[in-house]
Amino acid sequence: MSLSAISDASGARKPRRLVSPEALQKLLAFASLLLLLGYFSFASPEFMSFDNMINILQATAVNGVLAIASTFIIITAGIDLSVGTLMTFCAVMAGVFLTFWQLPMWTGIVAAIATGAICGAFSGTLVAKAKIPPFIATLGMMLALKGGALVISGDRPIYFNNTENFYMISQDSLIGYVFPQAQIPNAALILFALAIVASIVLTRTSLGRYTFALGSNEEAVRLSGVNVDAWKIGIYSLGGGICGIAGLLLASRINSAQPALGQGYELDAIAAVVIGGTSLSGGTGTILGTIIGAFIMSVLTNGLRILSVAQEWQFVVTGAIIIMAVYADNLRRKRA
Amino acid sequence: MCANVSLQGGVAVTPLVSAQKVSKSFPGVRALHEVDFELQPGEVHALMGENGAGKSTLMKILAGVYTPDSGEIFVDGKPQSFASPREAQAVGIGIIHQELQLMNHLTVAQNIFIGREPKQVFGLLLDERALNASAREWLAKLHVVIDPRTTVGLLTVAKQQMVEIAKALSYNSRVVIMDEPTAALNDAEIAELFTVIRDLKSRGVGIVYISHKMDEIKRISDRVTVMRDGELVGTVDAASTSIETIISMMVGRSLGDLKRETGRAAREETALEVTRLNCGPLVRDVSFNVKRGEILGFAGLMGAGRTEVARAVFGADRAKSGEICVHGKPVAIRSPAQAVAAGIGYLSEDRKRFGLATGMDVSANVVMAHLSEFLAMRVFLKKREIAETVAKFIKLLNIRTPSAHQQVKLLSGGNQQKVVVAKWLARDCDILFFDEPTRGIDVGAKSEIYKLLRSLADTGKAIVMISSELPEILRMSDRIVVMCEGRITGELSANEATQEGIMQLATQRETMAA
Numbered sequence: 001m002s003l004s005a006i007s008d009a010s011g012a013r014k015p016r017r018l019v020s021p022e023a024l025q026k027l028l029a030f031a032s033l034l035l036l037l038g039y040f041s042f043a044s045p046e047f048m049s050f051d052n053m054i055n056i057l058q059a060t061a062v063n064g065v066l067a068i069a070s071t072f073i074i075i076t077a078g079i080d081l082s083v084g085t086l087m088t089f090c091a092v093m094a095g096v097f098l099t100f101w102q103l104p105m106w107t108g109i110v111a112a113i114a115t116g117a118i119c120g121a122f123s124g125t126l127v128a129k130a131k132i133p134p135f136i137a138t139l140g141m142m143l144a145l146k147g148g149a150l151v152i153s154g155d156r157p158i159y160f161n162n163t164e165n166f167y168m169i170s171q172d173s174l175i176g177y178v179f180p181q182a183q184i185p186n187a188a189l190i191l192f193a194l195a196i197v198a199s200i201v202l203t204r205t206s207l208g209r210y211t212f213a214l215g216s217n218e219e220a221v222r223l224s225g226v227n228v229d230a231w232k233i234g235i236y237s238l239g240g241g242i243c244g245i246a247g248l249l250l251a252s253r254i255n256s257a258q259p260a261l262g263q264g265y266e267l268d269a270i271a272a273v274v275i276g277g278t279s280l281s282g283g284t285g286t287i288l289g290t291i292i293g294a295f296i297m298s299v300l301t302n303g304l305r306i307l308s309v310a311q312e313w314q315f316v317v318t319g320a321i322i323i324m325a326v327y328a329d330n331l332r333r334k335r336a
Numbered sequence: 337m338c339a340n341v342s343l344q345g346g347v348a349v350t351p352l353v354s355a356q357k358v359s360k361s362f363p364g365v366r367a368l369h370e371v372d373f374e375l376q377p378g379e380v381h382a383l384m385g386e387n388g389a390g391k392s393t394l395m396k397i398l399a400g401v402y403t404p405d406s407g408e409i410f411v412d413g414k415p416q417s418f419a420s421p422r423e424a425q426a427v428g429i430g431i432i433h434q435e436l437q438l439m440n441h442l443t444v445a446q447n448i449f450i451g452r453e454p455k456q457v458f459g460l461l462l463d464e465r466a467l468n469a470s471a472r473e474w475l476a477k478l479h480v481v482i483d484p485r486t487t488v489g490l491l492t493v494a495k496q497q498m499v500e501i502a503k504a505l506s507y508n509s510r511v512v513i514m515d516e517p518t519a520a521l522n523d524a525e526i527a528e529l530f531t532v533i534r535d536l537k538s539r540g541v542g543i544v545y546i547s548h549k550m551d552e553i554k555r556i557s558d559r560v561t562v563m564r565d566g567e568l569v570g571t572v573d574a575a576s577t578s579i580e581t582i583i584s585m586m587v588g589r590s591l592g593d594l595k596r597e598t599g600r601a602a603r604e605e606t607a608l609e610v611t612r613l614n615c616g617p618l619v620r621d622v623s624f625n626v627k628r629g630e631i632l633g634f635a636g637l638m639g640a641g642r643t644e645v646a647r648a649v650f651g652a653d654r655a656k657s658g659e660i661c662v663h664g665k666p667v668a669i670r671s672p673a674q675a676v677a678a679g680i681g682y683l684s685e686d687r688k689r690f691g692l693a694t695g696m697d698v699s700a701n702v703v704m705a706h707l708s709e710f711l712a713m714r715v716f717l718k719k720r721e722i723a724e725t726v727a728k729f730i731k732l733l734n735i736r737t738p739s740a741h742q743q744v745k746l747l748s749g750g751n752q753q754k755v756v757v758a759k760w761l762a763r764d765c766d767i768l769f770f771d772e773p774t775r776g777i778d779v780g781a782k783s784e785i786y787k788l789l790r791s792l793a794d795t796g797k798a799i800v801m802i803s804s805e806l807p808e809i810l811r812m813s814d815r816i817v818v819m820c821e822g823r824i825t826g827e828l829s830a831n832e833a834t835q836e837g838i839m840q841l842a843t844q845r846e847t848m849a850a
Binding site for chain 1: 401420422433437438439441450455460
């Protein structure tokens with residue numbers, strides 16, 4: 001039988017639609033983001049100012065990077081509650097290298113990312129080899145890393161006073177040297193670059209393929225002869241390394257490692273992932289969706305603040321948005 | 337080492353695969369005992385036996401999923417031992433599990449080549465184009481029309497099966513094991529599958545075909561091997577052996593040692609009447625009734641839809657259409673709560689998951705379903721009344737427990753089952769569905785459960801007993817309903833029922849004869 005004979009016949013039960021369900025979810029999320037932007041600009045002229053846009057980009061960077069890390073884990077049908085405190089732990093490690101030991105800046109960067117990857121690999125080992133449910137394994141890691149960061153730092157912030165250029169990682173603007181009008185901070189540039197790389201890893205490499213496959217049917221992957229445990233550890237390790245990058249961004253932005261910070265960030269990251277259409281039951285998800293989710297979160301926070309909505313009510317609105325996003329997703333799935 | 341060599345058409349042919357004296361035990365169960373099996377190139381070898389006969393275990397050993405406790409596996413006459421499915425795949429043995437093992441979120445091509453993706457750019461990136469092209473080639477060899485870029489979850493079960501076959505072949509498999517491949521297929525899809533099987537056969541691929549359906553076995557297979565209770569009964573030629581012979585090989589046991597338990601209660605008043613019930617693919621136009629004082633046996637093979645009927649009547653699954661009358665009055669049942677209110681109880685086949693709170697004590701479990709009747713001022717538990725009720729049931733059902741405050745998980749299987757029964761009796765249910773009431777219960781306790789069922793019937797309860805064990809069905813039932821693929825294929829009275837007769841109805845012999 002020739003190949004051309006079967007090339008375009010589809011065996012699918014349902015006819016192709018104009019917009020696939022996955023694209024629709026992203027479209028919905030993107031439309032909500034535009035709607036929010038439109039509403040806030042209409043409500044307050046201050047919102048659309050260049051300075052405020054930069055604020056939003058800065059605020060999205062850390063949560064966006066953590067959300068990218070969480071996206072990988074959540075697509076495997078796992079969860080990582082330790083991303084927030086791991087981020088802080090990595091920042092403290094950078095402080096140990098740069099401030100305590102006064103080593104050159106690149107060692108601090110490597111230390112932060114390597115620490116993240118090693119801790120991630122440890123969480124992954126707990127999940128894959130010791131068969132501890134991801135929720136529990138990473139809950140334990142979350143608390144242990146929080147304590148570890150406090151112990152190592154001596155319960156005090158570590159300032160990067162000996163590393164003059166450390167602030168530039170997050171606050172300088174590489175693009176500003178080329179286009180002086182567009183002083184977009186490096187933090188945002190790093191977020192976008194990382195998003196592109198993560199997207200390629202997720203859709204075009206073996207690691208990405210197994211990320212989806214594990215979340216879809218782990219047993220089938222195992223029976224296909226794939227070393228499931230090794231890949232799972234690799235995925236958690238990658239997530240940990242990305243948390244290290246988030247740690248550097250945060251530390252650079254406030255020019256210090258604050259050991260008490262970090263807890264709570266994991267929930268914002270998970271919220272961004274979920275708003276972006278990634279299912280907590282695994283098997284589906286995109287980086288683009290996650291980035292849109294992260295922006296929805298930060299635009300909402302920023303906009304409500306500018307409109308002088310009390311902080312208490314900001315929490316209520318954010319909570320309601322998360323629930324509505326997932327409910328809308330459920331409705332869509334039911335129809336599809 | 338000398339492998340077995342058999343004669344085919346006068347020429348000595350080395351079997352593709354053979355198993356010799358293979359044994360395997362799981363904790364408490366002897367799954368296989370010294371079983372021999374062989375498969376020739378280009379042969380379709382059917383493997384038959386009742387549920388639990390050891391068919392799947394044997395095949396999982398050949399496919400490297402399990403390792404045997406003793407015995408040897410030969411591939412092309414050479415001894416082999418597999419530590420993993422991957423090693424079995426490497427020598428060309430592929431298995432298609434009964435539960436399809438696909439990743440629904442991934443595309444057809446991604447599923448076929450999981451773990452073996454073609455790479456590009458120094459091995460960093462996946463080569464999706466090459467992936468789809470190779471998948472297309474394998475699908476073309478099967479003459480099936482599926483776009484390799486389709487998400488597997490959107491395909492019909494039949495197409496998913498084809499994807500599994502393509503996957504198995506893509507390992508250059510010379511042996512393909514199919515575990516009940518037609519369980520979820522319609523007639524047209526089965527015909528399509530058989531075309532593919534015949535094509536594989538003509539190319540020298542050996543196929544092991546596990547099925548319960550007699551007509552399929554006759555249509556597709558060359559030889560039939562029958563297993564029973566983990567042992568080999570025999571291997572026969574498919575064309576020259578009658579279906580009756582195969583069935584008698586499968587059933588095997590003599591009925592002499594089974595004493596039938598008959599009831600005393602007069603059975604006139606219809607307690608439950610179900611008419612043309614429909615609920616999903618496994619409950620299709622099901623009608624039956626059960627009278628007061630009667631035990632109605634529900635026979636059939638696993639997946640025939642018996643549990644689904646019980647769940648639909650009980651309101652655990654919402655029925656699409658049909659009428660349910662209790663004591664002559666039509667009732668609307670849309671939830672288990674309504675079923676219980678109508679006096680229907682359902683004792684799940686999985687006691688631990690659906691029947692009991694095993695960490696709690698006997699007393700708490702017995703009153704769990706009707707706690708509201710033991711409340712003072714709607715809030716406080718009436719301790720004394722609860723204790724009295726529980727003590728009454730412990731005595732009535734002869735539950736062997738040190739006290740009413742023993743944790744249920746510390747009781748034996750038979751006594752746990754009695755606690756579930758007590759729970760439903762305490763609710764005054766007079767129509768009781770027992771789903772596999774003796775599963776996981778040792779022989780001694782079984783006869784006690786049988787006595788209990790009979791005495792419940794004698795007190796006027798109407799009992800529906802679902803069981804996959806034919807001797808149990810024959811021993812207990814006053815009337816027997818047989819199901820196959822979601823339909824009731826026959827009803828037999830206690831006097832006319834035989835294991836062979838039930839097996840014929842359960843394997844749809846009727847449709848073939850018609």
